[in-house]
Amino acid sequence: MKSTIVSGGKRIKRGGAGGSQIAMENRKIAVVGAGDMGHGIAELFAVSGFQVTLMDKFPQAIEKAKARVSASLAKMVERGKLTREQADSAFARMSFTGDMGAAMSGAGLVVEAVPESLELKKSVFKEIDSLAPRDAILASNTSNIKITDLAAATSRPERVVGMHFFNPPMVMKLVEVIPGEQTHPEVAREVVEVCGALGRTPVRVQKDSPGFIVNRINAADTLFFCLLLDRQVATPPQIDSFAKSQGLPMGPYELLDFVGVDIGADSLAYFSKALSPEYGKGKTFASMVKEGRLGKKTGRGFYDWSTGRADIPKVDPTDKVSIMDIFALEINESVKLIEEGVASPEDIEKGVVLGMNRPFGPITVAKDLSNAEVKSKLEELASKFDCAVFAPARAIAEGKLRDAVDGRLAKAEDAPAKQAPKDQTAASGEEVVKLEKLAGGVARVTISRPKLNLISAQVLDRLDSIVAELTADREVRAVVVTGAGPVFCAGADLSQFFGTPAAFMDFARKGARTLRKLSEMPKITIAVMKGYALGGGLELALSCDVRVAAEDVEVGFPELSRGLVPAWSGSQRLPRLLGVSQASFLILTSQRIKGKRAHEIGIVNQLAQGDPDEFAVKLAGELASNQAPVAAMLAKSLINKGSEASMDEGLEMEAMAAGILFATEDLKEGISAFLGKRKPEFKGR
Ligand SMILES: NC(=O)c1ccc[n+]([C@@H]2O[C@H](COP(=O)([O-])OP(=O)(O)OC[C@H]3O[C@@H](n4cnc5c(N)ncnc54)[C@H](O)[C@@H]3O)[C@@H](O)[C@H]2O)c1
Known part of the structure; x- marks a missing residue:
């Protein structure tokens, strides 16, 4: 039995036998927060055939989002990716509002994309929960925050899920789908199907954990790049120059300037609270935020952006950083994710390749390296930066890197847990x-x-x-x-x-x-x-x-x-x-x-x-007060046993039950109360 989510004229297959009946038939999508991510997510839904309402608290954000969507659709027409008609009908499927109630009306799926603040997101989730239809799925595009913490702000934690798009959503194929601790598996499954309908590649995170897959791996890199500056190991242009010499299109600091130094600083602050205080060791990024050096958006970060492009001094690559540093850190985080049951090696690899635009991920690299190489590199980094985040994960410390990346570790460690309820x-x-x-x-x-x-x-x-x-x-x-x-x-x-x-x-x-x-x-x-x-x-x-x-x-x-x-x-x-x-x-x-x-x-x-x-x-x-207890007991028995007996046997059981009841005080009480037009007081005998 197949059913469909109907989305603006495009029918999307969903659910095989037992497919979820989460009510999204003819239901629109609401996207809350019309910023960098929200406008792109809404556009993606519209282009994929869904009716979408994009909501933002600030009128200027809505105007800007409208213009950005129009410009993006026009570009797609120009590049031959959409016909003019397709672009026009995608735009016609979108509506824009500043009113949360209007956005929620009739929504089957809500995607929240307001700024990355736990308190703000919790209050927005509370509001969404009070206004969205009871059966709507509430998804968050949070980069790092545990879904369970957001779900706790709602009265329907089982319908709250993470739906983490990457920037820009119209281009990036990866969506991490993250169930919170109480998310119903069918809700996550439904969202996975929606991702398919958007032409995206969903990776289903197995366990809610800060930063999920890609940003957890990213966080270790971010901390490393922050500590490099704290300790003045090399300058941003030297390190960026090194990264480009290794084939990366952008160096880490140029990239951070591009997305916002505040994003890096906030993510380290969040991980220091949610995962380990050791993430709080990096200082440079937070102090740049205090000085307003956020990168492209404020015109200055590591580089000058006043012309709209980073003005990066031409310098030689540093020899104080090696590609093995990055490999070891990413392999280490991957092994931790496997040990913690957050993701499988295959999903980690897929997440990093698609989410970080890499030709291969840490699992592939790990298969070419020896446990000893990775372990000694990590020990060196942990001691050099006095940072426990970089210390080898347990499996690496125990020489089991290969087991971990081949998926054998997860199985071996799962077994006892599964045997004991x-x-x-x-x-x-x-x-x-x-x-x-x-x-x-x-x-x-x-x-x-x-x-x-x-x-x-x-x-x-x-x-x-x-x-x-x-x-x-x-x-x-x-x-x-x-x-x-x-x-x-x-x-x-x-x-x-x-x-x-x-x-x-x-x-x-x-x-x-x-x-x-x-x-x-x-x-x-x-x-x-x-x-x-x-x-x-x-x-x-x-x-x-x-x-x-x-x-x-x-x-x-x-x-x-x-x-x-x-x-x-x-x-x-x-x-x-x-x-x-x-x-x-x-x-x-x-x-x-x-x-x-x-x-x-x-x-x-x-x-x-x-x-x-x-x-x-x-x-x-x-x-309890109106029905005679012994009669109730016998009636239950007659019904239960009667369904397995012949009519004659059943009728005989009925007669015997009546005989038993004849002798009870409750029968006398029942008849006398009926005749006396009063409420009976049954004693159960
Ligand atoms: N930018 C990225 O690269 C990226 C990538 C993946 C995920 N994310 C995550 O997506 C979310 C949004 O990020 P962004 O970069 O689009 O942020 P943004 O600042 O560009 O946009 C946020 C929007 O939310 C609006 N907003 C603020 N408070 C609101 C409220 N109470 N109700 C409705 N709208 C409100 C703002 O007006 C703004 O337009 C964050 O959780 C972020 O971590 C960002």
Whole structure:
């Protein structure tokens, strides 16, 4: 089943079986911040067929952006890259505004490109979050800032992602796609697909980390070039001359002048806070910023730019710097990225080649060098500049450079982590599933795990013991099952599925067993479907008696698209609930549906009015006081067992249940309250 994001007349394929249903059908793109990057990003979207609104707080920035886009489109026509009609229709797909509300209206994807300040970006994200449609993806073009920190300013961290374009976006092919700690994998996948539709090469960063791939590697270089000046090892023209003698089109200082010395200084300041104080050791760049020597934009930096070009004195290349210094530093950062699980060697290579415009990257270079060469160069640099950033990464110190760049290091080090379920060491059972006994015979069970409340083996164990405890508790009559935060549960924790087939089968059996116990618990259970109820999460909901849902919850079984089947009773419960036809469609296509549709076809019993958790607790309170507990227990049993029995057997079970109830005090109370037109007070006996 394929679906499409429709973008201004151009249809873009997205999603194979199980493709995400993130609602971007006919949805426009909003770009916030119309500066160097924002105007180029917006233009790229428009040229690729999307409707775009470019927003900036400052009217003069909007005017400038309009002029820049027009000039760029005209140039593309001149160069034969677009026809006049194509350029005109791209421009017609763009709108410009100073009003954030207008920009957000109807947006399916928002790309933030305001200046690189954590505080500013957080406040902009907060504003965007309050105005953008609930299902919109919020992306940041930040160069360095951890996406998790920006996501924390919103109420939808699972829909926040990094989308790091390179300058100029119309030319540079690379886009780093960075999931924050809570980003839903489907959101990152969707953004990867959008990059494809823009004709860009996305590199998916595996773990949120300052500077991601390219700028992390860049930061070590930047620190090195700053320390060279601090220690007066050589002058900018001598070092730039050396760089050009090595075949680079621009020297590092000329380049820094071009992009802004403040960018280099800010990046070192950010890394000194976010990664290591050692990045704070470089001084020259920060003092140039204080003096207003920012480079081209202020007319003076390392060089004079008053004519619009850098006036670089002709000098001989220095012999105090060698290309091996740069190679060693970049290889070192690459190995750290591999060790930290931020990126694979292949993605690092691709990122550096495309993002830094290099013919080859540090991984290729590392394969031609010996561990000893790289290690001794790094030790020399670390000691010369008294800087721990330059000290050899662990793998290099241990002689495992080749393992690291060949991808063997990551595998060897991953293995123990994958065998031990992460949350068993990180959090106690009580923390991963919380049990609260609320007033009025209601209990609440809350799955609380980072990353969308995924169900691990530990969660199953804890659920198992909670079911036993609640079964024995006569005070509890109705149980709300929910997830912490905005998401119910996005499925099983697949990071634990690395064992033998037998272990995998055990995990499937364990899940099905636990959910069966939940479904047979003699209490009325209510699932609160919000955010995502996918895979194992949907199976959890199907194991409850009543399902209430937010209208926009995403519901589905993505299993087939991941090479799995619903293995915690979903393949059995869904056909029994909906009939074979509807169930087959949902399972075999992995299509996701929204809560509203799930309600229409009968998965959801009630759409929540207002907050779904509050709605469910209120409903549970009503059921706990209005429904006779023993009757509820028997009714559940009749429904569960009846679906597996013949009609005759079912009718016989019904008669026996009626016989049992005849002897209960609650039956007498129920009838007398009905006749006396009062509310019954059931005792559960
Ligand atoms: N310039 C680059 O080479 C480059 C490359 C990749 C990523 N980035 C990142 O992209 C982002 C933007 O960088 P840039 O170079 O385009 O900056 P810029 O200064 O050229 O543009 C930023 C724009 O944001 C606008 N702005 C400021 N506050 C705003 C607000 N509250 N609401 C709306 N608009 C606001 C400004 O008016 C300005 O037009 C930064 O995070 C930067 O790190 C830059």
